[in-house]
Amino acid sequence: MKCNKESVELMHKYLDGDLCKEEEIQLRTHLETCEACQHHFHELKRTITLIKSAEHFAAPNDFTQKVMDRLPTEKKRVTYKRWFKTHPVLTAAAIFFVLMMTGMFASWSEDGQLVVSKQEELVIQGDTVIVPEGVTVPGDVLVKNGKLLIKGTIDGNVTLVNGKLISDDETLNGDGLMASAGGVNGELETVDQMFEWMWYQLKSFFSGVFSF
Amino acid sequence: MDQFIIEKIKQVKKGDQSAFADVVSFYQDKIYQHCLRMLGNAHEAEDMAQEAFIRAYVNIHSFDDRRKFSTWLYRIATNLTIDRIRKRKPDYYLDAEIRGTEGLDMYSQLASEERLPGEQVESLELQRYIHHEISQLPVKYRSIIMLRYLEEFSLQEISDILDIPLGTVKTRIHRGREALRKRLRHV
Numbered sequence: 001m002k003c004n005k006e007s008v009e010l011m012h013k014y015l016d017g018d019l020c021k022e023e024e025i026q027l028r029t030h031l032e033t034c035e036a037c038q039h040h041f042h043e044l045k046r047t048i049t050l051i052k053s054a055e056h057f058a059a060p061n062d063f064t065q066k067v068m069d070r071l072p073t074e075k076k077r078v079t080y081k082r083w084f085k086t087h088p089v090l091t092a093a094a095i096f097f098v099l100m101m102t103g104m105f106a107s108w109s110e111d112g113q114l115v116v117s118k119q120e121e122l123v124i125q126g127d128t129v130i131v132p133e134g135v136t137v138p139g140d141v142l143v144k145n146g147k148l149l150i151k152g153t154i155d156g157n158v159t160l161v162n163g164k165l166i167s168d169d170e171t172l173n174g175d176g177l178m179a180s181a182g183g184v185n186g187e188l189e190t191v192d193q194m195f196e197w198m199w200y201q202l203k204s205f206f207s208g209v210f211s212f
Numbered sequence: 213m214d215q216f217i218i219e220k221i222k223q224v225k226k227g228d229q230s231a232f233a234d235v236v237s238f239y240q241d242k243i244y245q246h247c248l249r250m251l252g253n254a255h256e257a258e259d260m261a262q263e264a265f266i267r268a269y270v271n272i273h274s275f276d277d278r279r280k281f282s283t284w285l286y287r288i289a290t291n292l293t294i295d296r297i298r299k300r301k302p303d304y305y306l307d308a309e310i311r312g313t314e315g316l317d318m319y320s321q322l323a324s325e326e327r328l329p330g331e332q333v334e335s336l337e338l339q340r341y342i343h344h345e346i347s348q349l350p351v352k353y354r355s356i357i358m359l360r361y362l363e364e365f366s367l368q369e370i371s372d373i374l375d376i377p378l379g380t381v382k383t384r385i386h387r388g389r390e391a392l393r394k395r396l397r398h399v
């Protein structure tokens with residue numbers, strides 16, 4: 001066996017846990033007779049021990065606070081949610097009131113049906129709503145009980161109820177760094193629970209009231 | 213601890229921003245240290261580490277819960293630091309080198325002021341020396357050596373973090389180990 005090529009290659013495979021039984025015997029037999037390789041192997045193992053003892057560093061004391069200060073502002077929805085949690089009776093009353101006013105029971109129970117906001121630019125294929133490439137959809141988009149695939153741009157907010165935002169290369173890029181909602185010039189909001197749906201209704205009800 | 217993070221991520225996904233503070237506190241030292249070792253400059257490292265957490269927060273909905281959060285977070289941080297290194301102007305290297313040395317001197321002064329027993333000073337100096345030797349490796353070897361031996365990721369996880377084939381990770385870790393063996397043999 002050539003010392004500098006084959007046996008060193010085996011040493012590295014050993015360090016990565018990649019040696020098969022046969023190679024292990026091969027390496028061991030060589031090491032027993034070759035002092036140079038023994039030395040090399042020893043140095044490699046020692047190097048790893050040394051690397052692990054490299055100096056450690058801690059983040060500055062105010063690190064977490066600085067990050068939190070730089071985050072985009074929290075959606076109001078959550079702040080309200082906390083308020084709801086601490087005032088359950090008032091919340092129940094308010095929600096009941098809104099339900100009465102908007103006939104929301106009906107709109108929630110028409111479950112399973114795909115509901116899409118009326119923009120002629122949107123293409124519907126089965127349960128998937130598609131914003132085609134190169135197309136800009138004006139205004140807010142609502143998709144309920146379906147999937148949304150954005151290839152083009154939406155010039156407004158997006159609300160997904162009981163739905164999912166999908167992207168073309170989802171399987172390839174499942175944990176990609178970029179949110180797939182790159183083509184939304186507004187806020188993206190996913191509503192998948194009854195409570196959030198109520199909140200969404202509540203919000204649109206009030207904004208409706210105030211716009212009169 | 214994994215369960216703790218999974219729980220917090222769920223809360224963040226539901227829109228609870230305050231839960232993210234726990235995620236940051238949990239990973240801040242690891243991510244800051246990773247950025248510092250990649251960049252060799254404390255100021256830049258803090259900046260990039262913060263940016264990594266902010267990107268993680270903004271893109272939290274594209275994080276798949278079935279995966280390991282730390283792998284995803286390190287991927288963001290590593291990409292940011294590599295990007296930053298690429299954008300450096302050639303003369304910046306020298307600048308960073310000097311600043312890095314200044315940092316070391318400052319640390320050394322702090323250490324000697326504390327008047328540690330002889331043996332501890334010696335080992336702290338050694339730790340510092342090793343850190344310095346690792347930082348001298350080319351980025352493509354350094355990142356892998358760090359992720360493997362200082363952050364203890366598996367080779368497969370490193371391949372995911374850096375988005376390069378497993379075979380490439382293996383070739384580079386071999387070269388990185390050989391380079392450091394030569395640098396550290398006289399220690």
Ligand SMILES: [Zn+2]
Nearest residue numbers: 003007034037
């Ligand atoms: Zn030999």
